[in-house]
Amino acid sequence: MTTLSAPQISIIAPLYNETESFPHLVTRLSAVMEASPLAIEIVLIDDGSRDNTAMLMQQLALIDGRYQCVFLSRNYGHQTALTAGIAVARGSEALFIIDGDLQDPPELLGEFYEKMQEGYDVVYAVRKKRKESWFKRTAYSTFYRLIRSISYVDMPLDSGDFSLISRRVADVLNQMPEESRFIRGMRSWIGFRQIGVEYERDARVAGEPKYSFKMLRNLAYNGIFNFSEYPVKAVTRLGMITLGIAFIYLIQTLVKKFFFGDVPQGFTATLFIIVIFNGVQLIALGMIGEYVLRIFFQTKGRPLYVVREVIREQQRQPIRGASTLEPSPTNSPS
Numbered sequence: 316m317t318t319l320s321a322p323q324i325s326i327i328a329p330l331y332n333e334t335e336s337f338p339h340l341v342t343r344l345s346a347v348m349e350a351s352p353l354a355i356e357i358v359l360i361d362d363g364s365r366d367n368t369a370m371l372m373q374q375l376a377l378i379d380g381r382y383q384c385v386f387l388s389r390n391y392g393h394q395t396a397l398t399a400g401i402a403v404a405r406g407s408e409a410l411f412i413i414d415g416d417l418q419d420p421p422e423l424l425g426e427f428y429e430k431m432q433e434g435y436d437v438v439y440a441v442r443k444k445r446k447e448s449w450f451k452r453t454a455y456s457t458f459y460r461l462i463r464s465i466s467y468v469d470m471p472l473d474s475g476d477f478s479l480i481s482r483r484v485a486d487v488l489n490q491m492p493e494e495s496r497f498i499r500g501m502r503s504w505i506g507f508r509q510i511g512v513e514y515e516r517d518a519r520v521a522g523e524p525k526y527s528f529k530m531l532r533n534l535a536y537n538g539i540f541n542f543s544e545y546p547v548k549a550v551t552r553l554g555m556i557t558l559g560i561a562f563i564y565l566i567q568t569l570v571k572k573f574f575f576g577d578v579p580q581g582f583t584a585t586l587f588i589i590v591i592f593n594g595v596q597l598i599a600l601g602m603i604g605e606y607v608l609r610i611f612f613q614t615k616g617r618p619l620y621v622v623r624e625v626i627r628e629q630q631r632q633p634i635r636g637a638s639t640l641e642p643s644p645t646n647s648p649s
Contacts, residue, residue, distance in 0.1 A: 322356035324424070325406030329396035330372070330415040331362040337371050340417055347421045348381060353428070357382045359415075360400045363390030376626040388621040394496035395620050397476060401485055403625065410485045412476050412498075418516050419477040426512060427479035436484050436507035439499075440477040443513045465545035468503045471511050475499055481507070494612045494619065497541050547606065550599040557595045561588060 326344060333340070348355045359382060361369045369386055376384040385403050387396065397412060404410050409431055413419040419440065427438040460472065476498050480488075487505050488498070503509070 321354065322406050323354045323408045324351075324411055324428070325356050325358050325404035325409075326411045326413065326421060326424070327358045327360070327397065327400035327404055328413050328415040329360045329362055329393055329400060330364060330368050331390065331393070331396070332364045332366045333368050333415050334364075334366045334371065336416050337368060340415055341375060343417065344421055347424055351425065355381065355424075356405060358400045358404045359384050360396045360403075361386045362393070362396040363387055373626065384626040385622060386624040386626075388623045391620045392496075394476075394498055397498055398488075398496055399620050399622065402489055404485065406485075407482060409479050409481050411479045414477065420514070423512070423514060424479070430510055430512060431479055431481065434508060435510045436481040437502055437505075437509040438479040439471060439474045439502070439509065439511050441471065441511040441513045442473045442475070442516045465543045466500070468500065470500060470503045471509075474511060478502065483507075492613075492619070493541070494615075494617075495541055495609050496619075500541060541609070546602040550602050553595055553598065557591055560591065564588065 326347075328340065328344075330337070344357050348357070359372050359376075361372055361384070372382075372384045372386070376382045383403060383405075385399050387399060391399075401410060401412075409428070411421070411424050411427065413421055423440070427440075430438040456473070478499075480502065484502065484505055484507060488501060491501055493501075
């Protein structure tokens with residue numbers, strides 16, 4: 316059985332229904348650990364998978380002490396799963412956050428670590444090219460530019476959760492109890508010295524994307540409403556604009572009545588004003604409701620997640636006939 320002393324680096328990868336990509340992930344992570352002079356542990360988080368991901372994780376963790384495995388009680392979402400991994404990780408120097416689908420190449424650890432040795436606390440990846448559909452690339456690009464323009468913290472463009480963060484940044488993240496998580500925004504808010512490293516984001520090595528449109532929308536909402544005052548201020552501005560339009564319309568109506576004797580007939584004008592005001596009010600209520608909803612969930616004081624099981628090094632024993640979890644030659648990553 317492979318064991319591990321106190322690690323310098325923790326590699327964190329959340330997983331949800333990744334049976335197909337799991338063998339490829341293990342092969343590449345193991346190769347990174349064997350090629351690196353650093354003491355590395357891997358923290359895998361099962362986010363309530365419904366396939367065989369949890370079983371594969373358990374088999375691996377029981378025979379290889381470099382893999383720490385956390386099993387959540389249900390599916391909490393990618394950001395919460397990352398939060399659980401950061402809380403468990405023991406890396407004394409840094410934590411390397413990647414996606415379990417291998418779109419974030421773990422082989423970049425050495426390059427990121429070199430930057431950290433120059434005095435940076437956060438080394439984040441900047442996606443200069445994405446191997447995804449035109450629609451997704453456009454949507455992501457638009458969102459990153461929108462959040463950067465309205466956020467009260469400096470968020471780098473085209474940068475996701477893929478990053479290497481120092482131990483002290485991880486400790487601060489563990490102290491931040493906010494319920495609606497947007498880790499890349501929280502990382503920017505913390506500050507310290509940060510630098511970006513460009514890379515080409517790979518396509519998924521296997522399986523289907525797990526982020527649905529609804530999940531992407533919720534993530535975008537968390538970024539906008541957690542790190543920007545703009546929506547609330549926009550409500551005030553929208554109200555002022557609407558009031559200005561109504562005032563101008565009133566002046567126009569009075570001028571027509573007293574100077575031209577021509578007042579708009581029927582209910583068309585009234586209906587127009589009612590529709591404008593009701594639309595503005597609904598938009599305002601929706602924006603304010605987003606903030607109130609986050610306050611509501613935060614004040615409940617519930618834990619961010621519930622852990623079903625953790626397999627740590629001291630719990631491991633060799634298991635007879637365990638799979639080596641290596642991909643077949645026909646399915647090996649290109």
